[in-house]
Amino acid sequence: xxxxxxxxxxxxxxxxxxxxxxxxxxxxxxxxxxxxxxxxxxxxxxxxxxxxxxxxxxxxxxxxxxxxxxxxxxxxxxxxxxxxxxxxxxxxxxxxxxxxxxxxxxxxxxxxxxxxxxxxxxxxxxxxxxxxxxxxxxxxxxxxxxxxxxxxxxxxxxxxxxxxxxxxxxxxxxxxxxxxxxxxxxxxxxxxxxxxxxxxxxxxxxxxxxxxxxxxxxxxxxxxxxxxxxxxxxxxxxxxxxxxxxxxxxxxxxxxxxxxxxxxxxxxxxxxxxxxxxxxxxxxxxxx
Amino acid sequence: xxxxxxxxxxxxxxxxxxxxxxxxxxxxxxxxxxxxxxxxxxxxxxxxxxxxxxxxxxxxxxxxxxxxxxxxxxxxxxxxxxxxxxxxxxxxxxxxxxxxxxxxxxxxxxxxxxxxxxxxxxxxxxxxxxxxxxxxxxxxxxxxxxxxxxxxxxxxxxxxxxxxxxxxxxxxxxxxxxxxxxxxxxxxxxxxxxxxxxxxxxxxxxxxxxxxxxxxxxxxxxxxxxxxxxxxxxxxxxxxxxxxxxxxxxxxxxxxxxxxxxxxxxxxxxxx
Numbered sequence: 001x002x003x004x005x006x007x008x009x010x011x012x013x014x015x016x017x018x019x020x021x022x023x024x025x026x027x028x029x030x031x032x033x034x035x036x037x038x039x040x041x042x043x044x045x046x047x048x049x050x051x052x053x054x055x056x057x058x059x060x061x062x063x064x065x066x067x068x069x070x071x072x073x074x075x076x077x078x079x080x081x082x083x084x085x086x087x088x089x090x091x092x093x094x095x096x097x098x099x100x101x102x103x104x105x106x107x108x109x110x111x112x113x114x115x116x117x118x119x120x121x122x123x124x125x126x127x128x129x130x131x132x133x134x135x136x137x138x139x140x141x142x143x144x145x146x147x148x149x150x151x152x153x154x155x156x157x158x159x160x161x162x163x164x165x166x167x168x169x170x171x172x173x174x175x176x177x178x179x180x181x182x183x184x185x186x187x188x189x190x191x192x193x194x195x196x197x198x199x200x201x202x203x204x205x206x207x208x209x210x211x212x213x214x215x216x217x218x219x220x221x222x223x224x225x226x227x228x229x230x231x232x233x234x235x236x237x238x239x240x241x242x243x244x245x246x247x248x249x250x251x252x253x254x255x256x257x258x259x260x261x262x263x264x265x266x267x268x269x270x271x272x273x274x275x276x277x278x279x280x281x282x283x284x285x286x287x288x
Numbered sequence: 289x290x291x292x293x294x295x296x297x298x299x300x301x302x303x304x305x306x307x308x309x310x311x312x313x314x315x316x317x318x319x320x321x322x323x324x325x326x327x328x329x330x331x332x333x334x335x336x337x338x339x340x341x342x343x344x345x346x347x348x349x350x351x352x353x354x355x356x357x358x359x360x361x362x363x364x365x366x367x368x369x370x371x372x373x374x375x376x377x378x379x380x381x382x383x384x385x386x387x388x389x390x391x392x393x394x395x396x397x398x399x400x401x402x403x404x405x406x407x408x409x410x411x412x413x414x415x416x417x418x419x420x421x422x423x424x425x426x427x428x429x430x431x432x433x434x435x436x437x438x439x440x441x442x443x444x445x446x447x448x449x450x451x452x453x454x455x456x457x458x459x460x461x462x463x464x465x466x467x468x469x470x471x472x473x474x475x476x477x478x479x480x481x482x483x484x485x486x487x488x489x490x491x492x493x494x495x496x497x498x499x500x501x502x503x504x505x506x507x508x509x510x511x512x513x514x515x516x517x518x519x520x521x522x523x524x525x526x527x528x529x530x531x532x533x534x535x536x537x538x539x540x541x542x543x544x545x546x547x548x549x550x551x552x553x554x555x556x557x558x559x560x
Contacts, residue, residue, distance in 0.1 A: 165381050165503055167392060167412050170422070172429035174356035183332060183359070190330040230332040237337060252334050 178204060182255070186229060193232035199223045205254035222259040229255055329361045334535060339365050344534050347405065351433050353533040360428035363407075367431070373399040373424050376481060377502050378416055395419035396506060399427040400485025407431035408482070408510045410503065434486040435516035439466045447489040451519055455512025458504035459497035462512050467492045478502060479509040486513055 170180050182205045186192075195202065202224050230253075331337045336359045338344050347366050350357060357363065363371065376396040382389045393416045400406040409427030413419035437450025447469055454463040462479060467490040473480045475493040483491060499505045532540070 165379055165394060165501065167381050167383065168394065168410055168503070170411060170426060172409075172426050173432070175358055175429065179358065186330075186332055190328060231330045234330050234337060254332070 178206060186231070191231060192229060193235065194226060194228045196226045198225055202227045202255070202257055204257075220261050222261050224257060225260045226258045227255055228253075329359075331359060331361070333358050335359075336362055338534055338538060343538055347431070348433070349534055352531070355533070357429060357431070360425045363428040363431050367401055367405060370401040370403070371399055371405075371428070372401070372485070373397055373427065374481065374485070375420055375423075376478065376506060378419065379502070381412060393419045394503075395423040396502060397423035397427045398482050398485050398506070399424065399431065400482075400487070402485060403487045404434050404436065405431050406434055406482060406486040406510070406513060408506060410507075432510075432514050433517060434488065434513045435519075436488060437466065439468045439490070444469075448491050449488060449516055450521060451516075453512050453515045453519060455508045455510070455515060457507035457511055458501065460495060460499055460501065460504040460508040461497055462493060462495045462505070462508040464512055465492040465494070466490075476505075478505050482506060482509045482513070 169177050171177075175183075182203050185203045329336075329340065331340050335344075335350070335355055335357065339362045344350065344366070347363070350362075350366075374397065376398055378393055378395050380391045381394050382391050384390075392412050392414050394410065394412040395416070397409045397411075397420065398406065399409070407427040407430045409423040409425065409430065411419045411422035411426055413422055435450055436446035437448060438446055439448050448466045449464050450466070452463065452465050454461055456462075467474065469490055471490040471492065473483050473488065473491055473493075475483060475491070476495065476499065478499075479493060479495070483493075495505070495508070497504070497508075
């Protein structure tokens with residue numbers, strides 16, 4: 001459970017997922033004694049933010065083995081980075097993967113290792129994953145429903161009135177159906193911080209999702225692999241002390257979705273869906 | 289909840305022969321034991337996180353900056369126990385399929401604190417209990433502030449609508465006209481309920497169109513109440529004193545090195 005993790009700073013086992021705190025804390029990358037074969041070779045432009053050319057700080061890592069089709073990679077870890085500059089720090093930007101045994105993988109440089117939790121300023125959140133299949137929650141119609149249909153169908157008189165009222169999709173002042181399904185999912189799994197499903201279909205927060213595009217290396221289509229959801233922000237916020245909280249300020253996304261190439265699993269694309277504020281809809285409304 | 293479903297069925301059975309589709313309404317007490325998961329709210333939006341940490345004290349701060357409210361727990365936390373809800377109507381809606389008719393239940397719920405905030409939710413579902421629960425959530429998400437004013441002398445608290453307003457939904461238009469104290473709510477049964485929840489004490493109303501369609505009728509009333517704050521009156525001519533949005537205040541609070549900050553009090557002044 002996420003709650004007691006703050007006290008349990010166990011040695012990091014590579015089977016766990018690790019979401020470390022705040023990128024501005026990391027001044028330099030350090031090698032971890034847990035990791036057998038550290039690599040420092042990577043292209044210098046790999047770990048730079050594409051927009052502002054600042055360094056990317058490590059955010060987390062997830063172990064993600066693949067066994068699908070002709071690909072079988074047992075030791076595969078996804079590293080997630082995000083831009084240190086506070087303006088763009090809101091969205092985890094890069095996500096690359098590394099394999100333990102094989103050091104070179106296509107031509108994507110391997111990332112360096114996340115820093116170890118030896119520094120006192122860290123806010124490390126070791127999330128103990130307990131995986132479970134997320135069941136699709138369809139409404140289970142209980143017997144109450146079936147027996148209600150036995151109400152007698154003398155509907156010649158009532159058809160006229162019934163015709164005037166129809167099924168209505170959910171609507172509120174500021175939200176639509178897609179958002180309600182997203183919120184319902186989150187309420188059911190309120191402690192889920194990220195979701196992993198290679199090739200699966202994520203629950204989206206807003207309707208339009210950008211196109212992940214095609215893989216730059218092989219031209220294969222990209223498929224969904226992992227998503228980050230808001231409870232992650234909430235737990236990080238709880239763990240951070242006051243001095244670290246301002247780094248979390250700009251983290252306002254509703255969900256961040258990572259796609260990777262289905263064939264060569266080298267390159268990734270990250271899409272973030274943010275909350276739409278009224279300011280965006282009516283730009284001259286907000287006074288400041 | 290199971291017994292209630294049974295009770296509803298009995299009600300429908302009786303009502304179907306004659307009037308058709310008239311469900312029960314009003315006065316239905318709902319005993320709901322507070323569930324454990326209500327305490328464990330994990331906020332999804334930024335606003336939700338701020339509310340959970342008690343950085344926002346009233347709904348008016350949210351309305352002032354037009355921040356979208358996307359979580360019903362925000363309303364629960366800010367308005368709290370004074371928010372009452374009531375099911376206006378449960379009606380079955382049917383869809384013709386190859387294997388007969390598929391019936392779903394549509395629930396209309398109004399929530400309000402009898403003091404200037406009211407919300408309306410409509411939810412359709414296969415079961416009555418699910419529809420009611422869903423409608424309550426939707427109603428909380430659409431809570432709006434209602435502006436009240438005076439008919440004549442500005443003595444005491446505002447008791448009626450500030451001006452003549454009209455709202456429309458489908459073919460139904462509802463017009464509300466300010467009334468003197470003691471007039472009471474002069475309206476049909478359906479809008480009267482909504483106006484009571486809004487905290488309006490005296491008003492004259494007039495409606496037009498097919499008011500038999502309860503959905504449109506109640507939505508037209510709600511639209512009318514929504515417009516009370518949209519109507520520009522000379523009280524609003526004074527130049528606005530802009531204040532920081534709660535997000536901005538919180539950012540500034542964090543940026544301050546000492547950690548203590550003056551949080552501007554920007555509660556909206558309801559005009560008297």
